[in-house]
Amino acid sequence: xxxxxTLIVRVIARFxxxxxxxxxxxxxxxxxxxxxxxxxxxVIIASAFVLLTLSFGxxxxxxxxxxxxxxxxxxxxxxxxxxxxxxxIVFGGWFxxxxxxxxxxxxxxSAGFIPLCNIGIxxxxxxxxxxxxxxxxxFRLLEKGEGD
Amino acid sequence: MTLIPLFMVIPLGSAFIVxxxxxxxxxxxxxxxxxxxxxxxxxxxxxxIPLSQEGIFVYRMGRWIPPWGINLVLDGLSLLMLxxxxxxxxxxxLYSVSYMKKFTAKSTYYGLFLLMLAGMNGxxxxxxxxxxxxxxxxxxxxxxxxxxxxxxxxxxEASFKYMVMGSVASVLILFSIGLIYSLTGSLNMxxxxxxxxxxxxxxxxxxxxxxxxxxxxxxxxxxxxxxxxDAHPSAxxxxxxxxxxxxxxxxxxxxxxxxxxNVFGMNIQLSWILMILGALSMVGGGLLALKxxxxxxxxxxxxxxxxxxxxxxxxxxxYWGILGALFHLFNHASFKALLFLNSGAVEYSTGTRELKxxxxxxxxxxxxxxxxxxxxxxxxxxxxxNGFWSKLFIIMGLxxxxxxxxxxxxxxxxxLTLAYYLKVxxxxxxxxxxxxxxxxxxxxPLMCASMVALAIICIGAGIFFYPIMKIILEPAVRxxxxxxxxxxxVLGG
Amino acid sequence: xxxxxxxxxFLIGLYCVLIKKNLLKIVMGIVIMEYSVNLxxxxxxxxxxxxxxxxxxxxxxxxxxxxxxxALVITAIVIGIATLALIVALCMRVYDRYxxxxxxKIRRLRx
Numbered sequence: 001x002x003x004x005x006t007l008i009v010r011v012i013a014r015f016x017x018x019x020x021x022x023x024x025x026x027x028x029x030x031x032x033x034x035x036x037x038x039x040x041x042x043v044i045i046a047s048a049f050v051l052l053t054l055s056f057g058x059x060x061x062x063x064x065x066x067x068x069x070x071x072x073x074x075x076x077x078x079x080x081x082x083x084x085x086x087x088x089i090v091f092g093g094w095f096x097x098x099x100x101x102x103x104x105x106x107x108x109x110s111a112g113f114i115p116l117c118n119i120g121i122x123x124x125x126x127x128x129x130x131x132x133x134x135x136x137x138x139f140r141l142l143e144k145g146e147g148d
Numbered sequence: 149m150t151l152i153p154l155f156m157v158i159p160l161g162s163a164f165i166v167x168x169x170x171x172x173x174x175x176x177x178x179x180x181x182x183x184x185x186x187x188x189x190x191x192x193x194x195x196x197i198p199l200s201q202e203g204i205f206v207y208r209m210g211r212w213i214p215p216w217g218i219n220l221v222l223d224g225l226s227l228l229m230l231x232x233x234x235x236x237x238x239x240x241x242l243y244s245v246s247y248m249k250k251f252t253a254k255s256t257y258y259g260l261f262l263l264m265l266a267g268m269n270g271x272x273x274x275x276x277x278x279x280x281x282x283x284x285x286x287x288x289x290x291x292x293x294x295x296x297x298x299x300x301x302x303x304x305e306a307s308f309k310y311m312v313m314g315s316v317a318s319v320l321i322l323f324s325i326g327l328i329y330s331l332t333g334s335l336n337m338x339x340x341x342x343x344x345x346x347x348x349x350x351x352x353x354x355x356x357x358x359x360x361x362x363x364x365x366x367x368x369x370x371x372x373x374x375x376x377x378d379a380h381p382s383a384x385x386x387x388x389x390x391x392x393x394x395x396x397x398x399x400x401x402x403x404x405x406x407x408x409x410n411v412f413g414m415n416i417q418l419s420w421i422l423m424i425l426g427a428l429s430m431v432g433g434g435l436l437a438l439k440x441x442x443x444x445x446x447x448x449x450x451x452x453x454x455x456x457x458x459x460x461x462x463x464x465x466x467y468w469g470i471l472g473a474l475f476h477l478f479n480h481a482s483f484k485a486l487l488f489l490n491s492g493a494v495e496y497s498t499g500t501r502e503l504k505x506x507x508x509x510x511x512x513x514x515x516x517x518x519x520x521x522x523x524x525x526x527x528x529x530x531x532x533x534n535g536f537w538s539k540l541f542i543i544m545g546l547x548x549x550x551x552x553x554x555x556x557x558x559x560x561x562x563x564l565t566l567a568y569y570l571k572v573x574x575x576x577x578x579x580x581x582x583x584x585x586x587x588x589x590x591x592x593p594l595m596c597a598s599m600v601a602l603a604i605i606c607i608g609a610g611i612f613f614y615p616i617m618k619i620i621l622e623p624a625v626r627x628x629x630x631x632x633x634x635x636x637x638v639l640g641g
Numbered sequence: 642x643x644x645x646x647x648x649x650x651f652l653i654g655l656y657c658v659l660i661k662k663n664l665l666k667i668v669m670g671i672v673i674m675e676y677s678v679n680l681x682x683x684x685x686x687x688x689x690x691x692x693x694x695x696x697x698x699x700x701x702x703x704x705x706x707x708x709x710x711x712a713l714v715i716t717a718i719v720i721g722i723a724t725l726a727l728i729v730a731l732c733m734r735v736y737d738r739y740x741x742x743x744x745x746k747i748r749r750l751r752x
Contacts, residue, residue, distance in 0.1 A: 293727060
């Protein structure tokens with residue numbers, strides 16, 4: 001486990017994980033049109049990172065995406081969401097007002113600021129879930145280091 | 149009016165900014181957290197005058213009209229709670245600036261603290277059941293993490309216990325919300341109130357029982373109290389002050405008041421249930437507090453006792469009872485926060501919480517000694533401090549309602565309270581200096597400042613009880629006495 | 642019938658929380674309770690013969706199941722994940738300190 005799994009798993013994981021990420025981004029961007037949205041998309045993106053971590057071992061994955069980066073992503077996502085909600089007060093006088101033009105239904109650019117909110121939520125959830133995962137496995141790592 | 153969402157925006161935004169910037173420099177997070185909570189502490193006072201003219205504010209999120217959209221409701225009761233929450237939070241943050249130096253990851257601490265604050269502000273402002281649940285969970289999850297912040301064995305154990313009980317309570321509340329939705333097809337509290345008016349049925353009673361159990365667990369009323377004496381002492385002192393002073397009231401007592409008075413409507417059985425549970429936890433908490441030797445644990449049991457007193461006052465349902473209960477809510481927040489901060493200062497200087505190992509500390513720590521004496525006298529109901537007036541009003545309410553026995557029990561418990569606080573004073577602060585305590589110094593100035601501020605609130609609210617009663621408490625009492633008339637106010641506005 | 646089954650599931654979770662001695666089993670009990678309530682909320686919104694509430698282009702008038710409970714459930718799931726992550730991390734820390742998962746041996750706090 002320390003150096004990851006076998007060659008087959010690594011090759012497949014390297015091949016599959018970009019596709020999983022693209023799928024997650026698709027889910028986030030189409031959140032206002034079809035089932036999905038920020039939360040499922042964020043979880044899917046985080047699961048791509050989890051897959052990489054499991055197949056290549058935690059040390060390598062930890063070098064690629066540090067826990068601090070994940071939690072910065074999380075805070076940034078929450079702030080984007082909050083700023084969008086507050087901009088409603090600036091432009092229309094009400095908190096959470098959908099101040100952007102609504103556009104044509106069933107097109108990608110529609111529904112005002114909801115796609116932007118979904119992006120914020122996706123960042124938050126993806127960062128958050130991956131940070132939780134890393135924190136849990138890193139705790140095991142540190143504990144083992146103490147035991148040896 | 150446009151200020152209302154700021155109660156959520158400021159703490160949430162500053163929570164994430166503090167976590168982001170706190171990595172680089174610790175003083176930045178100190179300054180940011182203090183500034184944010186200072187702003188929040190001033191904000192409710194700016195709303196007093198506009199609210200007294202309008203009576204009720206209904207803030208429509210995203211311009212959606214009440215039964216369909218999410219709305220925030222600010223009325224007298226919410227304003228009272230906002231004042232209590234944000235005032236105590238500001239003083240606790242001021243205290244933590246010095247107190248939390250011995251812990252690592254201070255910015256995480258501030259982040260969690262501000263999240264908890266955002267959750268509590270959200271609970272008291274939200275106008276529908278589901279948002280109440282979401283904000284309640286935000287506050288609760290932040291508080292679970294804060295109880296375990298020291299990651300010592302006892303703290304982890306206490307936090308686990310607290311978390312299991314809290315999760316069960318949340319599940320019960322969510323279950324009840326689902327029942328309400330299936331019965332009425334609405335989640336807006338005012339709308340549910342209009343639909344349920346005059347209806348009776350087993351399912352309504354069942355959902356009321358679930359709400360009472362869930363929020364009773366959060367408020368630590370007597371049969372559901374087991375987690376509190378472990379969880380509150382284990383947290384860092386400013387967090388204990390927040391948990392005992394504010395959190396159990398915002399999550400438990402406020403929610404019970406709002407749901408049972410304004411949505412379901414009070415009736416005689418419910419009033420008896422509240423009074424019996426209140427009397428039980430008042431007596432039980434007091435008796436258990438008497439035999440404690442751990443400073444913070446004694447304070448935690450005393451919290452159970454005082455929450456019982458508040459429920460008793462609310463349960464008797466007339467003007468004086470409710471007035472006394474709400475005033476006691478305010479007073480308990482001030483003196484219990486003060487006493488927990490005192491215990492933190494003692495622990496900071498001497499390194500122990502055992503009452504028997506202390507002694508003569510008022511010579512070494514004059515500010516802590518003096519403020520704790522004020523807090524103890526105030527909680528025991530000595531005139532002219534604020535605890536006296538609220539207890540007097542509750543007893544008057546009980547007598548007007550014809551519950552003489554409960555009134556006598558309240559007076560006896562008041563004497564009991566005096567007894568165990570005299571025990572604290574005698575062991576910790578008076579007498580000869582304890583062994584190994586010769587080098588004890590007073591706590592740092594910021595900690596003293598927030599303790600003195602709370603002591604001034606205790607004395608001030610005692611002397612100027614009349615203006616406080618007229619300006620802040622009476623609108624809140626009116627909200628509860630209107631009962632289910634709340635619905636027409638919200639939906640009509 | 643569905644409501645009854647949800648309640649049974651709820652009671653199984655409650656039994657698990659109250660009776661089991663292992664920390665992780667208690668956590669599982671909490672999760673079972675949460676899921677039973679989620680299931681209950683979903684069944685509240687069920688309507689016979691209705692379809693999932695997704696508006697697509699050019700679709701005729703069809704009857705939808707109630708979308709509100711589904712929105713509530715996804716929020717409840719998010720909250721559940723946050724609680725679960727925290728409680729599992731806490732369990733690991735507890736194991737680190739006490740070297741056991743047995744709740745009867747984790748009693749350093751007095752009654």
